[in-house]
Amino acid sequence: MQITLKTAAKAPKPGQSPDSANPLSAEFLATVSHGPGVYQMFSRREILYVGKARDLRKRLSQYAHFSGPPHAKTAVMLSHVERVETILTTTEKEALILEASLIKKHRPRYNVILRDDKNYPFLKVSLAETWPRLSVTRKRLKDGNRYFGPYTSSGEMHATLQLLSDQFPLRHCRTLNVRKRPCLNYQMGRCPAPCAGLADLDEYRKRVEEVLAILEGKTGALKQELEAGMLAASEALDFEQAALYRDRLQALTSITERQVVSLSGELDQDVFGLHRQDASVAVALLFVRGGLVTGAQQFFLADPIGDDAAVLAQVLSQYYTIQRQPPRELLLPLAPEDETLLAEYLAELREGPVTLSVAQRGSRMQLMRMAQANAEKLFSEESRKEESWQALATSLRHRLRLSRFPEVVECLDISNLLGKQAVGSLVCFVHGEKETGRFRHYRIRTKDSPDDYAMMREVLERRLSKGKEEGDLPDLLLLDGGKGQLAVALDVAGRLGILGNMDLAGIAKERHGEGEKLFRPGRKDAILLPAHAPALLYLMRVRDEAHRFGITLHRRLRGKDQLTSALDxxxxxxxxxxxxxxxxxxxxxxxxxxxxxxxxxxxxxxxxxxxxxxxxxxxxxxx
Ligand code: SF4
Incomplete structure (x- = not known):
């Protein structure tokens, strides 16, 4: 869709006007239109929040007069805002589309960001081919083939695939070429070998129909047929054939046992559950495809901005994309904000109607309860996680005498790859969890074989000067090494004038023995924590991740070397x-x-x- 942008207003940057310290000053608000559009709030270095409004000036005035508690997320965000920009759109729907795309692009810290961007796999039956095959794919296309899923448990999906391939074998090869002799799959009874002209097309097509029926959960007729076949074969004393039918029946039972059948017909639905406790919200999603519950997904949102209806609307507009189209019906626990607008937006993504229904009774209500129960379960799991993280961080702070709570921990490891390429591997953990999007490799630029300290200095200078510039420094910077490495980091941070902005520590293996030593600036002796202390185990996990991350690059480079050497x-x-x-x-x-x-x-x-x-x-x- 083409979005028509009209005019844009910018809040004055600091120093531009007498009221410049306030990015939402009356002077600025007077320049903002009453029309629909999108507003973006910026700190000095990043976009903090993107929102849409029917009346931009009215919406921004609400922020200017925000009077919630100072610890509320909105208040915290506003305290960091230095600049506000608005983009006018012609309609509210355009504002919604623009908001969704800006959030996806910038992932602003205070918006609802769905951290699970995984593309779940589908099983594909390539009906567009004469001799269809069953395969796994991440992309569902409108190409005449049949797709089943998405499957959130790849284990379940592969088990189904295995059973189907064993008992209802179709061809395996990606491209069907004519061959004189079939491949090993034929000898193993895993393919009827259309490649060598050994398969009968009608029989093959019948098998494809059986596979489709199983994946659709319509197994009644097939079951009867297999049972009849088994009986007839054993009466004819053809025990080999009877055993074949028996195995197929068993596979069928095993696959159908895995499928949770929804009672709401054969619709494709996504069912959302939402559970809020205080400021946090857990959202659970069930996928119902062709009347079967094929998977589930969950999101935990710590302190999202907005009430339940606003949060649900943000989840829906963030979750669905052109690649991840919504199904025909969304079952929701409550009406989302701007319901009609949202339904139009989702219908455009789907290229067909999308109904947003709030389940009231019957089978829809049962599905809804299931989704709600999942959301509540996730909530208690996440609360437990948060409690244990708080305990761990407190102990870390106490044991290492840190000046701040170690919310963001980074660890740097220097390694030599293939004896030629030295690389710094920086990993980042936020709230005790890996934040892989912030992992970085640094190729050492210094040419003359530098020593470990010089390499660490180079990487630290690059990481910390950029961090200083962008105001993006970790709470704790952990170095793989002892006093020497720590001294380098202290020197670099001191020169950049950021020693007070973060804590530094070193972690090194004890020379004699299995233990680990921790080093902190200003402490002559190493800190030795008990081997099973959670604080130590956490730091070791962070350090090991940095090692592992270094090795992945090593493998990639080596892989490239091996690949190219195949040409030699x-x-x-x-x-x-x-x-x-x-x-x-x-x-x-x-x-x-x-x-x-x-x-x-x-x-x-x-x-x-x-x-x-x-x-x-x-x-x-x-x-
Ligand atoms: S036997 Fe032929 S058709 Fe079957 S998997 Fe092998 S090559 Fe493909």
Whole structure:
């Protein structure tokens, strides 16, 4: 959709007007339109909040006169706001779309951010092909194939896939090429081998129908058929065939036992439960597809801004995207804010109508209760987690005599990869949990083989000067190392004038023995915590994560090396040709997937060389 933006207002930056200290001053508000649009609140370094309003001036005036308790999230956010910008839209719906896209883009700290961005897998039956196959995919497309899911438990999904492949075998290969001899799957009874002309299309199609019926949960007729087949086979003393039917029946029972059948017909629905306690909210989501509950997902929102209706509206507008389209019906625990607007927005994403219903009774109510129960369960789990985090952080602060609560902990580890490439690996934990989006690798730039300290100095200078500039420093910076590394960090932080902005500590293995030593500035002796102290175990976990993160890069680089060296095995391929191939195809995988004809399209690659490349790379793949 094309959004028509009209004019924009900007609150004065500090120093621009007499009332510049207040980004929501009366002077600024007088410049804001009464029309619909989006407002963005900024601190010095980031967008804090994005919101939409039917009447921008009225909405921002409410913030200007906010009178809630000072610890309320809105008050805390407002205390950090330095600048406000507005974007006018022609309609409220445009404002909603723009708000959703800005939130997705910037993930502002005070908006409802759904931290689970996973794309759950689907099972795909490729009905668009003559000989369909069953596979796992993350993308559901409108391409004539059938998709089942999303499955939130990949274990369950793979178990279903395994049972189906064992008992209702379809072809496995991605591309069906004519072959003289079928592959091993045929010998193992896992494929009827259409590739070699050994399969009967009608029988194969019947099997596909059986697979579809099982995935749709419509197993009654198939069960009867298998039972009848088993009986007939045993009466005919064909015990091998009877055993085959028996195994299929067992697989069928096992798969259907996993499927929770919804009583609300064969609709596709997403069912939301919401549970609030004080400031925090837990949201649980059940996926009902074709009348089966195929999965569940949950989100915990600590202190979101807005009441339940506003929070639910934000969850819905954040959760659904063009890639993750809403189903035909959403069952909700309450009417969300701007319900009609939201329904229109979701209908556009789906390219079809979406009904937002509040369950009142009957089978819908049962589903709703199930979602509510999940939300409540999540709430108690998260509360327990929060309590244990508070206990851990308190103990950490006490044991290490930290100047602040270690909400954000970063750890830096320097490692040498392949003996050539030195890398700094920085990991970040927030509230005791990994924040992988803030993990960073730093390639060491210094050319002349620097020592450990010099490498650490280089990485720290880069990380801390950027952090200082952007006001983004951890509460505790942990270094993999002892006094020497700590001294480097103290020096770098001292020079940047940020020693008072965070705590520093070092963690190193004891030279003789299994234990760990902790180092803090100003303390001559290392701190030795009991081996099972949760504070120590937490710091070790953070440090180990930094090691692990370093190793992932190591593997990636080594993997690249191995991949490219596969090309070295091709007779007639030198470094120049190798570069040419990689530059053209982008990766070895793509070269491997290319036909001899595609390879020949490159200058200097003739029929023989192309054939040699195909042969060698396929051999390298193992068949
Ligand atoms: S037997 Fe043929 S059709 Fe079946 S998986 Fe192997 S190659 Fe594909």
């Amino acid at each position: 095995a091709v007779p007639g391929i030198g470094p120049r040709r190798k570069r040419q191939l990689l530059a053209h195809f982008g990766s070895l995988r793509r070269i491997r997937e290319s036909s001899a004809k595609e390879l020949q399209a490159l200058p200097g690659i003739g029929v023989d060389l192309a054939a040699a490349i195909v042969r060698t790379l396929q051999e390298g793949e193992g068949g």
